[in-house]
Amino acid sequence: LFYDFEGENQTDDWQVLDGEGTNEDGRYILKNTDSSSGIAAIGDMTWTDCTITCKATLMEGSADNIGFVWRLAANNLFYVVSIRMDQRVGYCGNVNGAWMNGGSPINPVPFETEVGTEYELRLTVEGNRFQFFIDDEDMGEWEDDQLETGMIGLRVWSAIMAIDDFEVNGPGIPATAVDSQGKLAFTWGKIKQ
Numbered sequence: 001l002f003y004d005f006e007g008e009n010q011t012d013d014w015q016v017l018d019g020e021g022t023n024e025d026g027r028y029i030l031k032n033t034d035s036s037s038g039i040a041a042i043g044d045m046t047w048t049d050c051t052i053t054c055k056a057t058l059m060e061g062s063a064d065n066i067g068f069v070w071r072l073a074a075n076n077l078f079y080v081v082s083i084r085m086d087q088r089v090g091y092c093g094n095v096n097g098a099w100m101n102g103g104s105p106i107n108p109v110p111f112e113t114e115v116g117t118e119y120e121l122r123l124t125v126e127g128n129r130f131q132f133f134i135d136d137e138d139m140g141e142w143e144d145d146q147l148e149t150g151m152i153g154l155r156v157w158s159a160i161m162a163i164d165d166f167e168v169n170g171p172g173i174p175a176t177a178v179d180s181q182g183k184l185a186f187t188w189g190k191i192k193q
Helices: 008-013 188-192
Strands: 015-018 020-024 027-031 037-042 050-058 065-074 077-084 089-095 098-105 118-126 129-134 137-143 151-157 160-169
Touching: 008 020, 020 037, 027 037, 027 151, 037 065, 050 065, 065 118, 077 118, 077 129, 077 151, 089 129, 089 137, 151 160
Parallel strands: none
Antiparallel strands: 015 037, 020 027, 027 160, 037 151, 050 118, 050 160, 065 077, 065 151, 077 089, 089 098, 118 129, 129 137
16 A cells, blocks of 8 residues: 555545644645644554555654554554654554553664654564664564554654655555556555445
8 A cells, every 4th residue: 555645635545633634745744733642544453464664754843753653543542663853763552541661762772863854664563573664774673462453654742744655565455556657546445445
């Protein structure tokens, strides 16, 4: 399933659970509004293992972190991995409003987070094991068995995130139909019809 955000209708598949999501100049922009959090998700509750990739930029005006969520059921039930302004790559989970792990760092050395720099992010989810990469550099792995299925998506905390070329592959995740002339991808909703 692939989104290049070259068409306004590509945001129709995304459900914003918190914050604001918009399509601007061929990128999806997620930012927090009233609260410190912003969450945008796609998919359904049956999704399990997957690989998520995208190009992501921490935008000017950000104060904290951007990242992926997966096995998400609501804005208080998900796992998250994030690139933080304090030079850490952290992970945690929110299980019915109770935070676990508190964004503990997974990267063995500080990551030089820069506002305005585009990063290639990749998360692999296999059973209870998760591994995160930035620009093909392994940032660490961890395990947790509290959440088994759910949607996937993006999360910001006191930040603005711009993404492009968002792709997710895995069991039960539909393919995106793209014609050979480079026209827009059909959205997931159209594929399901």
